[in-house]
Amino acid sequence: MKRVNAVIVGAGAAGGIVAKELAVAGLGVVLLERGKWYTANDCRKDDLRNQRTTFLGNAFGPEDEGNPRVWVDGDGGLHNVMPSEGPYQNNAACVGGGTFSYGAQAWRYMPQDFKMRSLYGAPEGSSLEDWPITYDDLEPFYEKAEYEIGISGDYSGTPYHGLRKRPLPMPPLPPGREFGVLGPAARRLGLHPIHIPMARNSVPYNGRGPCMRCRWCCGFACEVDAKNGSQNTVIPIALNTGNCELRTECMVKEILTDDRGRATGVSYFDENGHLQQQLADTVIVSGCATESARLLLNSKSRLFPNGLGNRYDQVGRNLQGHQYTGALGYFDFDTYDDIGPGADIAICDYNHGTPGLRGGGMLANEFIRLPIHTLDRLPNGTPTWGPAHKKAMRDWHRRTIVIIGPTQQIPSAEARITVDPSVKDKWGMPVVRIQGNCHPHTYEIGDVQAERAQKWLLEAGAIDTRLLSQAQNAEKATHVPDANKGGPHKPHSGLIPAAQHQAGTCRMGDDPKGSVVNKVCQVHDVDNVFVIDASVHVTNGGFNPALTIMAVAFYASNALVHNWKGTGFRS
Amino acid sequence: MNMVRTGLPSRFGAGGWKAALEMGLLLRVLPMQSSTKGGALTRRQFVAAGATGSVAAVIGCKSGRQGNWEFLSDEQAGTLGAICDQIIPADGFPNATQVGVLNYIDKQLVRPYRRHQDAYRDGLQKSDASSRKRFGKGLAELALAQQLEAVTAISSEQPEFFELVRSHTFQGYYGSPRHGGNRDAVSWKMLGVPEPPVRGRAQYDLGKGPQS
Numbered sequence: 001m002k003r004v005n006a007v008i009v010g011a012g013a014a015g016g017i018v019a020k021e022l023a024v025a026g027l028g029v030v031l032l033e034r035g036k037w038y039t040a041n042d043c044r045k046d047d048l049r050n051q052r053t054t055f056l057g058n059a060f061g062p063e064d065e066g067n068p069r070v071w072v073d074g075d076g077g078l079h080n081v082m083p084s085e086g087p088y089q090n091n092a093a094c095v096g097g098g099t100f101s102y103g104a105q106a107w108r109y110m111p112q113d114f115k116m117r118s119l120y121g122a123p124e125g126s127s128l129e130d131w132p133i134t135y136d137d138l139e140p141f142y143e144k145a146e147y148e149i150g151i152s153g154d155y156s157g158t159p160y161h162g163l164r165k166r167p168l169p170m171p172p173l174p175p176g177r178e179f180g181v182l183g184p185a186a187r188r189l190g191l192h193p194i195h196i197p198m199a200r201n202s203v204p205y206n207g208r209g210p211c212m213r214c215r216w217c218c219g220f221a222c223e224v225d226a227k228n229g230s231q232n233t234v235i236p237i238a239l240n241t242g243n244c245e246l247r248t249e250c251m252v253k254e255i256l257t258d259d260r261g262r263a264t265g266v267s268y269f270d271e272n273g274h275l276q277q278q279l280a281d282t283v284i285v286s287g288c289a290t291e292s293a294r295l296l297l298n299s300k301s302r303l304f305p306n307g308l309g310n311r312y313d314q315v316g317r318n319l320q321g322h323q324y325t326g327a328l329g330y331f332d333f334d335t336y337d338d339i340g341p342g343a344d345i346a347i348c349d350y351n352h353g354t355p356g357l358r359g360g361g362m363l364a365n366e367f368i369r370l371p372i373h374t375l376d377r378l379p380n381g382t383p384t385w386g387p388a389h390k391k392a393m394r395d396w397h398r399r400t401i402v403i404i405g406p407t408q409q410i411p412s413a414e415a416r417i418t419v420d421p422s423v424k425d426k427w428g429m430p431v432v433r434i435q436g437n438c439h440p441h442t443y444e445i446g447d448v449q450a451e452r453a454q455k456w457l458l459e460a461g462a463i464d465t466r467l468l469s470q471a472q473n474a475e476k477a478t479h480v481p482d483a484n485k486g487g488p489h490k491p492h493s494g495l496i497p498a499a500q501h502q503a504g505t506c507r508m509g510d511d512p513k514g515s516v517v518n519k520v521c522q523v524h525d526v527d528n529v530f531v532i533d534a535s536v537h538v539t540n541g542g543f544n545p546a547l548t549i550m551a552v553a554f555y556a557s558n559a560l561v562h563n564w565k566g567t568g569f570r571s
Numbered sequence: 572m573n574m575v576r577t578g579l580p581s582r583f584g585a586g587g588w589k590a591a592l593e594m595g596l597l598l599r600v601l602p603m604q605s606s607t608k609g610g611a612l613t614r615r616q617f618v619a620a621g622a623t624g625s626v627a628a629v630i631g632c633k634s635g636r637q638g639n640w641e642f643l644s645d646e647q648a649g650t651l652g653a654i655c656d657q658i659i660p661a662d663g664f665p666n667a668t669q670v671g672v673l674n675y676i677d678k679q680l681v682r683p684y685r686r687h688q689d690a691y692r693d694g695l696q697k698s699d700a701s702s703r704k705r706f707g708k709g710l711a712e713l714a715l716a717q718q719l720e721a722v723t724a725i726s727s728e729q730p731e732f733f734e735l736v737r738s739h740t741f742q743g744y745y746g747s748p749r750h751g752g753n754r755d756a757v758s759w760k761m762l763g764v765p766e767p768p769v770r771g772r773a774q775y776d777l778g779k780g781p782q783s
Contacts, residue, residue: 045767048746055742056683056750064683084683216767338764371745371762385658385726385737386719393745397762 004028005564007266007280009252009295012097013546014533014553015286016230017145020237021557023244027564030278031244032268034251035061035094037231043221045214047372051092051101051500052219054084060101060221061093066426069290072435073495080423089321089434089498091288095248098288098500099229099546103218103343103367104199106151107543108142108551111135111162112352112359113408116539120358126439127318127413128358131538132510132519135162138551141558145550146197150205150228153197160192160348172344173202173211177337178365178401179345185460191347196364199228199546200341206233217340218367250276251427255283255299255308255529263308263529269427282560286533286553289319289502293417293535294432296506296516296523309506309523309531312513316417316505320438320540321498323470325446326363326404328377329457330464336398342368350452351408351542357445359408361542363453366402377402380466401460403453404468406501407446408542410439415496417505437496443470501545503534520559521552532556640673642680642688647695648673649711651736654698657722658740660715664761667740675743675752676736687735694732698725 006022008015011033019031038060049056057064064082071079071087081088091098112119114131122128143166145151152170155161172195175183179195186193200222201210211226225232238244249271256264256277265279285292293316297307309315346364354360369377374397382392415436423431450469457465509515512524517536523529534540534549541548640648655667655676667673680688702710702721710721726733743752745759753759756766 044749046747046749048742048750055746056679214767215764336764371759371764372742374762375741375745387660387662390659390662390664393758394761397764 001276001278003265003279003281004030005280006030006282006284007032007278008284008286009266010034010097010285010287010291010533011095011230011235011246011248012091012286012288012533013099013230013549015284016096016099016233016235016238017550017553018284018286018532018557018560019244019246020234021554021561023238023241025561025564026243027561029238029244030280031235031238031246032250032252032266032278033095033246033248035092035248037095037246037248038100038221040221040223040225040232043216043223045216045220045223047216047370050216050219051090051098053370053372054090057084058090058092062090067431068423068425069431070420070423070433071495072433074437086499087434087495089290089496089502091290091500091502094231095235095246096229096231099199100231101219101221102199102227102229102500102546103341103544104227104229104546105343105364105544106146106149106153106197106199106547107362107541108162108164108197109135109541109543109548110160110348110351113539113541113543114138116359116408119352123358123410123439123441125412126410126441128410128439129507129509129514129538132508132515133555138548138555139163139165141551141554142547144554145547148554149199149230149233149547149550150201151197151199151547152202154195155197157194158192158348160351168197170202170205172196173198173200173213173341176339176342176344178335178342181331181335181401181460182345182365182403182456185456186345186347189456189459191349191456193345193347196343196346197547198341201226201228208232211341213340215338215340215342215368215370217342251429252287252295253298253427253429255285255295257299257301257303257308257526259303261303261526263526273427282528282530284530284532285506285535286531288533289498289505289535290417290432290434292531292533293505294419294430296531297417297419298430304525308529309516309525311525314507314514314516317413317415318411318504318507318538319415319417319434319436319496319498319502320409320411320504320537321496321501322361322406322540322542322544323409323438323442323446323497324404324406325450325453325467325469326366326402327450327454327457327468328466329401329403329454329460329462330379330396330466331399331401331461332463334398335401336369338368340368342366346405347456350449354448357448358410358441359542360445361405361407361449363403363405363449363456366404369397369400369402371397374400377466379464401457401462402468403456405449405453406542406544407442407449409442409497409540410445411504411539412436412439434496434498446470501534501540503537503540503545506531506535507538508536509538520563521556530556530560640677642691643673643677646699646709646711647691648677650695650699650702650709651676651691653710653713653718654722654725654733654736655740655743657719658737659744665757667744669754670744670757671752671754672740672743675746675750676739678751679739684739690732690735694729694736697729697732701725701728 005027007030050059062083083090117128117130154172212224250268252268263283296315299308350360378392418433419430420433447469450467454465506516521530521532652668659667
């Protein structure tokens with residue numbers, strides 16, 4: 001096949017942006033994606049088969065068959081797990097990646113989130129570190145992402161955010177009923193509620209219409225294409241330049257290197273399972289934290305016996321996600337309005353600044369619930385079956401509010417991805433093995449966050465509450481696996497809450513011995529291989545990571561294009 | 572062919588079952604047992620109707636299938652139905668089997684839930700044995716009050732199996748109608764949430780079988 005300037009592995013949040021930026025700059029690009037290209041018409045509104053409630057599988061990949069992983073539990077036991085099971089830590093596998101079906105909260109991290117170690121010091125046993133770049137470095141690229149992807153919302157109600165040069169390009173959607181219940185209560189508590197920034201059209205934008213506000217939102221494709229991901233924004237632009245070719249259902253096997261240790265391209269299995277090679281001047285790995293690490297580890301050669309970029313055993317370490325904790329409130333009036341996306345109010349008052357806690361997280365009301373979600377949200381003491389359970393479903397489905405949020409994890413080097421020595425996927429490649437957990441302080445922060453959520457609900461008039469924190473949920477049977485969140489979890493169970501917010505496995509840093517890529521996402525060892533996705537996040541903020549993944553992708557692409565010299569790359 | 576998924580009864584309107592029957596379309600609908608809707612056939616009625624028509628021949632053609640189910644035997648279906656109907660009994664609203672929960676579970680047991688086949692075979696056999704030991708009769712033959720007692724016993728004797736059935740019953744009752752349960756979105760109506768509007772042909776694979 002024709003040699004190109006750049007081959008990009010993975011057409012998700014980051015890969016799509018890199019493809020667009022390079023193609024627009026005139027580079028020849030091949031974008032490889034292991035999944036399919038779904039469209040808005042593929043929204044099946046299927047409560048049992050989507051990316052969030054996965055009883056019958058993932059709607060947008062990967063399929064349960066042929067894509068196993070191995071999870072190592074807290075006692076060292078090995079489990080083969082399927083993509084629809086929680087310990088798999090799944091993200092989607094399709095064009096757009098997670099952004100095709102995500103909830104689409106589009107937060108900027110705070111300036112403090114980039115210097116966690118300086119701010120708090122690293123607790124013993126953690127690998128807490130500062131990013132080598134700052135919020136200010138990323139600010140122009142946050143803005144670029146907000147305008148090119150299309151974000152609605154309004155930050156003006158809170159002082160808790162980094163400096164912004166422009167407001168968001170779209171106003172927030174009109175608030176739902178929960179906003180009306182929670183907003184005044186938050187202000188009475190001295191908090192600063194705002195409209196959640198969302199990658200979702202609130203007005204016509206970018207050639208597509210606004211949200212129609214149905215309840216099949218987080219975890220689903222948007223039927224009216226009002227949710228903005230890479231598949232309906234940057235990737236079409238990349239293709240339209242004529243410089244980018246997208247190949248779907250192509251699974252990359254390894255990064256090829258020459259005898260001088262430079263990458264020459266990738267080998268991949270095409271849609272018919274045939275092994276192909278794509279030669280390129282530059283290889284960009286954008287496969288998400290688990291799969292990007294796996295690809296580097298599977299790219300072994302004489303010069304890289306432990307995998308590409310893994311000279312110092314850093315690839316795959318510091319796996320992070322988010323510990324979700326909060327509280328459920330029960331009300332004596334209908335809080336449910338059947339208007340999506342449901343999540344619309346948030347506070348950032350608790351992300352930083354609590355004595356004794358190294359950080360915190362944003363708290364928001366939960367996305368609109370489906371009946372199947374309510375099964376897990378009945379009051380404590382409700383019988384688990386029989387007439388009382390059925391009555392409780394009727395009593396409470398329309399009368400609960402969930403406030404929950406992502407606690408910023410304190411990373412640990414022992415939470416890591418390796419490749420399994422024996423289990424292979426359907427292509428015969430060693431699969432991801434996941435082990436370890438984030439630092440236990442994370443769970444202490446999460447429990448405080450849960451109590452804060454509870455207090456907010458009580459102020460809003462809840463007649464009863466239930467904490468969604470580690471202690472309360474440790475022994476509770478979960479018959480609704482929430483693949484989106486991966487939590488709340490029992491600490492030390494070995495099950496790290498990572499899943500769709502997975503990050504950290506190819507850490508960005510100045511020191512090659514403690515990181516995998518430099519500050520422009522270039523692998524320390526190999527100057528023409530880049531990792532550009534959440535893998536490079538040093539810490540993962542107390543927010544949904546999508547917008548930061550996008551901002552980093554714009555930032556790294558900018559550096560790559562700037563340093564491009566003909567068919568070679570010099571940094 | 573997948574009629575249940577696309578909500579056949581409502582598409583064919585009241586009395587549409589009969590029309591569908593004549594078109595020979597109802598194979599997948601067979602295991603749905605009874606329905607609360609007027610105009611729907613009970614399974615027994617259907618089998619009786621089918622026996623006189625060409626549909627019966629088609630049923631006979633499907634090898635490896637016991638009775639009217641894809642996985643379950645009629646006997647297993649009776650036992651499972653009794654458990655499901657204790658998990659979600661009828662009150663002002665239908666019980667589990669009335670909205671097709673058995674149909675849901677049966678369908679999934681030959682699709683994504685193939686991995687649970689052994690658990691069901693074993694669990695249902697033990698459940699029936701437990702009932703016979705306690706009451707001298709199979710679970711399906713007991714009166715409702717006795718079934719409650721028997722199912723309570725099963726929930727402590729076989730906690731893992733019961734948890735599996737409980738979870739699947741809830742999925743079939745509260746999940747999407749497209750998978751064979753929650754017929755006519757009965758549970759959604761019970762909870763006061765509207766059904767999704769049906770839009771165009773894009774929602775359906777016209778030439779493809781069901782995904783799950």
